Amino acid sequence: xxxxxxxxxxxxxxxxxxxxxxxxxxxxxxxxxxxxxxxxxxxxxxxxxxxxxxxxxxxxxxxxxxxxxxxxxxxxxxxxxxxxxxxxxxxxxxxxxxxxxxxxxxxxxxxxxxxxxxxxxxxxxxxxxxxxxxxxxxxxxxxxxxxxxxxxxxxxxxxxxxxxxxxxxxxxxxxxxxxxxxxxxxxxxxxxxxxxxxxxxxxxxxxxxxxxxxxxxxxxxxxxxxxxxxxxxxxxxxxxxxxxxxxxxxxxxxxxxxxxxxxxxxxxxxxxxxxxxxxxxxxxxxxxxxxxxxxxxxxxxxxxxxxxxxxxxxxxxxxxxxxxxxxxxxxxxxxxxxxxxxxxxxxxxxxxxxxxxxxxxxxxxxxxxxxxxxxxxxxxxxxxxxxxxxxxxxxxxxxxxxxxxxxxxxxxxxxxxxxxxxxxxxxxxxxxxxxxxxxxxxxxxxxxxxxxxxxxxxxxxxxxxxxxxxxx
Amino acid sequence: xxxxxxxxxxxxxxxxxxxxxxxxxxxxxxxxxxxxxxxxxxxxxxxxxxxxxxxxxxxxxxxxxxxxxxxxxxxxxxxxxxxxxxxxxxxxxxxxxxxxxxxxxxxxxxxxxxxxxxxxxxxxxxxxxxxxxxxxxxxxxxxxxxxxxxxxxxxxxxxxxxxxxxxxxx
Numbered sequence: 001x002x003x004x005x006x007x008x009x010x011x012x013x014x015x016x017x018x019x020x021x022x023x024x025x026x027x028x029x030x031x032x033x034x035x036x037x038x039x040x041x042x043x044x045x046x047x048x049x050x051x052x053x054x055x056x057x058x059x060x061x062x063x064x065x066x067x068x069x070x071x072x073x074x075x076x077x078x079x080x081x082x083x084x085x086x087x088x089x090x091x092x093x094x095x096x097x098x099x100x101x102x103x104x105x106x107x108x109x110x111x112x113x114x115x116x117x118x119x120x121x122x123x124x125x126x127x128x129x130x131x132x133x134x135x136x137x138x139x140x141x142x143x144x145x146x147x148x149x150x151x152x153x154x155x156x157x158x159x160x161x162x163x164x165x166x167x168x169x170x171x172x173x174x175x176x177x178x179x180x181x182x183x184x185x186x187x188x189x190x191x192x193x194x195x196x197x198x199x200x201x202x203x204x205x206x207x208x209x210x211x212x213x214x215x216x217x218x219x220x221x222x223x224x225x226x227x228x229x230x231x232x233x234x235x236x237x238x239x240x241x242x243x244x245x246x247x248x249x250x251x252x253x254x255x256x257x258x259x260x261x262x263x264x265x266x267x268x269x270x271x272x273x274x275x276x277x278x279x280x281x282x283x284x285x286x287x288x289x290x291x292x293x294x295x296x297x298x299x300x301x302x303x304x305x306x307x308x309x310x311x312x313x314x315x316x317x318x319x320x321x322x323x324x325x326x327x328x329x330x331x332x333x334x335x336x337x338x339x340x341x342x343x344x345x346x347x348x349x350x351x352x353x354x355x356x357x358x359x360x361x362x363x364x365x366x367x368x369x370x371x372x373x374x375x376x377x378x379x380x381x382x383x384x385x386x387x388x389x390x391x392x393x394x395x396x397x398x399x400x401x402x403x404x405x406x407x408x409x410x411x412x413x414x415x416x417x418x419x420x421x422x423x424x425x426x427x428x429x430x431x432x433x434x435x436x437x438x439x440x441x442x443x444x445x446x447x448x449x450x451x452x453x454x455x456x457x458x459x460x461x462x463x464x465x466x467x468x469x470x471x472x
Numbered sequence: 473x474x475x476x477x478x479x480x481x482x483x484x485x486x487x488x489x490x491x492x493x494x495x496x497x498x499x500x501x502x503x504x505x506x507x508x509x510x511x512x513x514x515x516x517x518x519x520x521x522x523x524x525x526x527x528x529x530x531x532x533x534x535x536x537x538x539x540x541x542x543x544x545x546x547x548x549x550x551x552x553x554x555x556x557x558x559x560x561x562x563x564x565x566x567x568x569x570x571x572x573x574x575x576x577x578x579x580x581x582x583x584x585x586x587x588x589x590x591x592x593x594x595x596x597x598x599x600x601x602x603x604x605x606x607x608x609x610x611x612x613x614x615x616x617x618x619x620x621x622x623x624x625x626x627x628x629x630x631x632x633x634x635x636x637x638x639x640x641x642x
Contacts, residue, residue, distance in 0.1 A: 115480040116488055133487070170480070222483040230483040238487040247495045254499075258507030265514035270521050284511060305512055306504030314499055336482040341492040400481050 097189040097209050104414040110407040112155070114331040114400055117169030117242045118146045119155055122328055127151050130245060134164055134171060134220075136235035139181075146171070146239075148184065160185045164235075165208050165217065169242070172217035173235045174208060179215045190217075203229075228336075243338065246330040250317040258313075287312050291456050295463035304462050307349060311342065312455040319399060319447030323440065333450070334399030336392065343388035346458050351384070354465040387461055391454060398450050402443040409435040606639040 120128040129147035136142075142162050149157030149166035157166030163181040164171050167190045188209035197203045207214035220237035222230025240248075261276050268274075273281045292301040292308050318332045332338050360366060362380040364373055409432045416428030614632050 111480060116485070220485055220487070222485050223489075224484050228479065228483045230485075236486050238490060240491070241488060243488055244491040244495070247492065251495055251499045255502065255506070258503060258511070262507045262510045262514075265511055265518075269514055270518055280511075281515075285515070288512065288515075302512065306508040307500060309508045310496070310500040310503055313503075314496065331481060334481055335488065337484040337488040338492045340484055341489055341496060345493075345496065396482065 104418050106411045110404045112168045113407050114403045118171050118239050119151050119169055120242045120328050131240045133238040134235055156190055160187050171237055174215045175218055175234055176215045242330055243332045246321055246332050250321050254313055254317050291459045295459035300466050308455050308459055312451050315454055316451035323443055331403050334396050334403055336396045339392040339396040343392035347388040350461045350465045357469050358465045395450055395454055402446055406436055406439045610636050
């Protein structure tokens, strides 16, 4: 009965979080279109007396040109952009770098902030360079620290290194002929263009401007087979990224916490818990008594307890790490790659623990009419893979949604600021602070609930695999 | 206008997968050795110890109460025994006293009897000797009287005889 309550609670949280996320997202988009209309209007007024260059040619550039115009009035980069623009105009091109600083883009910003990166930025001010290991099959490894890119505003690099550049915190490769493949070369801004791919889907292509010409960026390889917009490209990124660094830090933190607790248990074996023990013991006992023992059973739970504890505390640690303000807000547990690895480990542990009864229940369900058996084995066979799949998606979805919701609320400051200037900033802040506060409180609960849900489901899958049936 | 940036957090990358796998497996392995197993065992041991000491305390309490009952019983028994012994002693004393008295009585009566007998015998002996002495004395007296005037007076002879008889009677 208790577990039904837990699961219902989690469902509500999931729906609630999703709701806030989609609302915020939609809201941001609506605001963006209003803002766009306003910008278009402004543009009509100032178009000719401003730069006097033509915006024809690329459709996307036209739009971003609009943002650029608006922004050049109150942007710190004003002069710089003008100079570049002048230079580019001399060649007779429309220079996207003149309009480099776009209007605030909530979606792009949110996704940028929850993505993995090759630099660890704190508040867009402190940039901790990270070891970058890039591998391109035809030319081998490139190992360097990511400050080679001279990372600046928006985590965009200003220098290419051996044909790699940094855009929005991630390393990209430029393979178009003409781009220097060796050494460090200063480059201009980044632009992008939306094109329709073969299936008619919108696809964004990023470019880096170098010597006045755009060069296409190639993202790192992903193994989704194009399903999620990625695919195998010309290079692989094995860097100690922002997420990897967070994992290492959280793992070390947990290691030291638990080691000192373990020492205390060893030194005073039969005394009441003290200090760090009092903090960890209730959670430890909760996972043992409410998760491991009820699902796996008194006899076998000790074998699986370390895995369950590792899953619970690692996910919880990373969830909380991502929630701490001004610590980079890394989104490790909201990253599908990380949850996929956990889900795959769970999949192997469950299926390697499966006893005869477990496989019998999957492939030849006892106690049902024979003609139902093949049907059930199809369903059960599918559920083998669906179980880890849901584990993977649930955790990544929840945590990413939470981050996006908070970022959307923070984004209100900039959205209102873009619409109404300083007054808008004030309105945005007045709205964003209570909403963000509320969302962070929710996310604190979600951090615990999602770690718990992942653990309890893992325990239940293991429990089903090792369960012994007396009858049949 | 609204462009779709591919949702990068959901694109599985080789590098992150590799590092996640390595870090999690290491975390799992090290933590189970350093922390999770020792802590789980320590907790189990502690729970076991707490349970056993509770049980022990309960047993001790039960033992204590049973011991107390036994003590009480022993005490009561001792008390009973004491009264019994005392009573017995009293009885013994009375008996010894009575016996002693009786013996003393018997002894004394025996002594008395013996004394009586002795006295009687002595008395008899004394009587005998007295009688003899008195006879002699009477004879002496009579001799003297007779010497003076024996032939003449018969009345005097009878008077002497009477006197002698009287002495015998005493």
